[in-house]
Amino acid sequence: QLQLQESGPGLVKPPETLSLTCTVSGGSVSDTDYYWGWIRQPPGKGLEWIGHLHYSGRTYYNPSLESRVIMSVGTSNNQFSLRLSPVTATDTAVYYCVRYSGGWDYWGQGSLVTVSS
């Protein structure tokens, strides 16, 4: 059974960098059949697609965030990561890592990141 687990600081000061890592178990980030992505949800609001990437290095970002986002995949620990910089209070959200296999099938439990000085 595939499992995804987000990890990273729960508090980030503006205008610093938000960094999150997603650890994949029960599967491999190097499996070329899949894409890996990030989705976020501000408190009390809807879902927002941030972007996704393929093991080959191809990345696809939400145009509204593209100038601030970097996603990468690391095979040594079977992880992929998200960096968002610089952050503001509007980046406060629960961040989910997800897998795409024809659909966004597997989701992590989410990591709340609060942006505050």
Add this chain to the structure above:
Amino acid sequence: QTVVTQEPSLTVSPGGTVTLTCTSSTGAVTSGYYPNWVQQKPGQAPMSLIYSTSYKHSWTPARFSGSLLGGKAALTLSGVQPEDEADYYCLLYYGGAQVWVFGGGTKLTVL
């Protein structure tokens, strides 16, 4: 900017049938938008129910079905159960820009 629109809220009686829809500001939704439907219950992570318009995951209850109706993506719940009370989000793929866009979500109340 592309906007995906869903009904903000719907109410259905237990055992009833309800259809949630998803429209695109760019025009008719087709299979090429690979409509996905995601369910989120309070305090929980979202869970995928439907992908590529009508395909179900192994964990998707049989009472959920996806389709295209009148230029919209649709999610139909037949024989609604109290545990189906949740927020439902549609997600569309815009291949030209290679981006995914979520709808604002529908809050489904079972009453």
